[in-house]
Amino acid sequence: MNVLYIDLSKYRYEIVNRKDLFEEWIGGVGVGIQLLKEELNPNADPLSEENVIVFAIGPFTPAYPLASKTVALFKSPLTGNLGESHAGGRTATSIANAGYGAIVIKGRSKKPIYIVVENDKVHFRDARVLWGIEDSLIVGRIIAEKEKGRGIRTVMRIGGGGEKLVRYACVTTETYRHFGRLGLGAVFGSKNLKALVIIGKRSYSPKDKKSYKKIYDKIYKISLESDAMQKYHLIGTAVNILPLNELKSLPTKNLKSTRFEGAEEISGESFAAYNLGRRIACNHCPIACIHIAALRVPYEGERYFYKTIMISYDYELIYSLGSMLGIHSREGLLRLIHKVEAYGLDAISTGVCLAWATEALEKKLISEKETIVKLLFGDYEAYLKAIDYLVRQPNDFYKTLAKGVEKASQVYGGKEFALAFGGNEMPGYHTGYAAHLGYLIGLRHSHLDSGGYSIDQKIGEAKPKEIIDKLIEEEKWRQVLSSLVVCFFARKVYTPEVIVEAFKPLGIEIDENRLFELGSKIYAEKLRLKVKMGFNINSLRIPKRILETETLHGKLDKKFFDEALSYYSKIVKELI
Amino acid sequence: MTKRLVIKDIEKCVGCSLCMYACSRKFTKKAEIGVDSSGILAVSLSGFERGATVIFCRACFDPPCVQVCPTNALKPRKGGGVIFVEDSCIACGNCIEACTIGAIFRRRDGKPAVCIHCGYCVNYCPHDVLAFQEVEV
Known part of the structure; x- marks a missing residue:
């Protein structure tokens, strides 16, 4: 299994067979940790040239369905500790089909660039013109039109959040999937790396072709016909809003409460009934759990003109930008999600930071001098502006809040309601x-x-x-x-028994x-x-x-x- | 009457690419893991915000790809489309250029990958986009 090492400081790359690592540590996180141990100084400043990014996939990609994820490991600029984030889209299959088990990115480019990995070649492309484009959707579109590999590539990129080093900026891929948590986007930004495109077109033969097809069919069948993945087939992860609200577990208004009076309006059921416009899938996954809302928005000041925006939603986003901020309006919530998506920010961290800021303002720990806009639970127009400020950072307050809620509460107080654990903002389950x-x-x-x-x-x-x-x-x-x-x-689906069986046709006994x-x-x-x-x-x-x-x-x-x-x-x- | 791979409802495509992996796997003796020899391609429409689609041979009766093949590696198939005789192919790529809808793909060895209308991928299309149907000839 090959590992691709890319050095951004020297614009060089090297392909090394690391069969040793994959035999001992399977792949993904197992191998990624070893690569970090080899390459990264544990005391490195996460936003310096010294930080290292590892993308790793496993032995089931692209052999079997649902092996659709890539693990990213790096030192997190949000927590200062190990960063780990997973994303689907076409990341995993593109890396596998390009012939790699992992990609290691080191150093820092002097000027903005993006990288195109095309099977066994790596191209360093000038990204000075792309730098400053804040909308990650536009960045993706431009690169997709310019580069080849339609259908067999992944386009990982950052928006304004990553460029401005928001410590919880994400890396977005295939429009709607993310290396979301712990700030990989800021690490890209600090390396002057706007995007990473991977084009892959390799195939290989399984050791035992007949039994390979048999176990493939078994996994495919279980994933569709059993109830193992039913939740994701139907309403999607957003189905959790109502039960968690019932169970007094849905963090609401900076966790002042766990029951949200607007839960019904922002429930998975309501989104499905009124907004769900399309569903799409990660590569090599039959489920298509990515739920996309169609939001029809009138032009301001012009009659009979509308734009329709397609916005991906999930439980965590509805929690962090919805109940946590007291947002009842589905339209308002979708606009917040879209804003966060465009800038390439982690929705959970963004929501938790803004919820803390709202309460800090209520408690007069800060004033409107800091927040610029009057933050009020439920007022999505105010939050839309505040998200602009998180990225553009017009004052010290937003510069600090862009470093996470832990940091902000150290400076401005309100630690007792700053909802971070180990420096990472809280997910949506109380x-x-x-x-x-x-x-x-x-x-x-x-x-x-x-x-x-x-x-x-x-x-x-x-x-x-x-x-x-x-x-x-x-x-x-x-x-x-x-x-x-x-x-x-x-x-x-992937029980220990199925995993052992799936390894066999690939020639691995475990x-x-x-x-x-x-x-x-x-x-x-x-x-x-x-x-x-x-x-x-x-x-x-x-x-x-x-x-x-x-x-x-x-x-x-x-x-x-x-x-x-x-x-x-x-x-x-x-x-x- | 002959059977062909057809689109039932293209708007339902979720872009999962399971058809591509199925295509590479279809012949047990030559089963491959990957997408190199797939004769079908799943793409997003300039980004997934506009949805997804699949591209494959639409089984022309007078296929331009056959006309430009210098070695007769591509022959017209009864009922539309082509038969690919791999051993005769010199990987010139003319067929890839000739297909108006870009439904012939270049393998890494330079030879073409093209749909042979076997219908295997239909079994792995979870959302009813593809069908294998009898069509009037």
Whole structure:
């Protein structure tokens, strides 16, 4: 399996066979961590030339459906620790078909460029003309028209957010998919890298062709016919809004509440009934879970003129830019999502930052001198302007808020309601202890580390130790899934049994025990790297707000967290 | 009467490309993982905000690609479209240039990949875009 190394400082590239790494660590996260260990100084400034980006895919891409994701690893400019973000679109299949298991990007270009990887060639293209185009959709369109490879390429790019080094800027791909969390967009921006295009057209033969086709059909059938992925087939992730609201778990108005009176209006059901205009798929995925709303907007001041914007929505966006900001209006919410999409910002972090700013303004920790516009829960017009300010940063306040809510609350106060964990803004689940412990100890401080929200919904009364054990067990297994790399939405399709079976026709013999063993090993490797980057369990901050607002399990108790974290810190000591 | 791959409803295409992978896999003896020999291409319409579509041979009765083939590697197929005799092909690429709708693709070895209207991909079109149907000749 080949790894492509690109050095932006020298405009050079090299292709190296790293079969060694892929044999030992599967692919994806497993291999990516090793590449970071080799290439990155753990003390590097994330926005300096020293930072390194790794894109890695796994052995099932493009052999099987739903192996549609790419893992990005880097040092996060938001948290100063390990950054990990996954995206679908055509990223994974394009990297695989171009002949790579991973791509490593080092250094910094002197002037704006974009890169085109065309099978075994790398072209460095001048991007001075593209620099300054704030709308990531336009950037994608221009590059798509200029470059070849229609249908067999990915166009990863940044908008204004990444250029202006907003620490939670994302990298957007195929218009609607993102390396969303932890600021990969700012790392691109700091490297003067506007876009990365990968064109791939390779094929190879499976070891056992007949059994390959058989297991392919089995996976295809399970994904469509069983209920393993039903949720994503229908209303999509937005289906969670109403039940979480019912369960007192939907963070609302900066988590002052967990019940949102406007939940019905911004529910997945309402979006499906009134706005859903199209669905599209990541490459090699039959589900097509990407739900796109059609928003018809009249021209201002001109009669009988309309524009129709297609806007992708999901649960996390509806939470962060909807309930968290008290937005009832679906149209207003869609316009906020579109704004964030155009600039290439992480929706979760943007929403949480603005929710904090709104409350800080309410509490008079800051004034309109700082916010420029009067932020008020529910007023989407004000938030639309504030998002412009986050990118353009006209004053010190927005310069600081563009560094994340942790940083902003250090400067302006209001830490107790600044909803970040390990420096990363909170995802949309206030379900109970497992969710929050997951954000605290998860190796990327995300709800996808260990699915704590799901544990909360299944578990009754539980001891701290029990929850930590469950979280770690799940997170270890997810290291296997994200080394393979299959979509987490397909986790019920790719059971250990199916994985073992799927490996065989590719000529790889592996048993279930070995998979679990690797999950634990990769978990430990990642943890060690994080500790080297400065992760310290004792310095984790628990925002007071999460103890004040009711969850599915009632109000949460600080003692429970302390006990859980002290148990976890023993585990950490043993592992490193 | 003969069967051909046809479009049932192009507006339903989600751009998943499963047809492309199916095409590369269709012959068990030559089954490939990837898209190099796919005779069908799924594309977005200048960005997914405008949706997606598939491009493949529409089975002309007087195919320009056959006319420009210097080695008879492409022959007219009964019922429309072409038969590709790979061993006769010298990878000149004339057929790729000649197809008005760009439905012949260049493999990495330079030879063409073209739909042979076998219908295998239809089994993997999850959203009813493609169909394999009898058509009047």
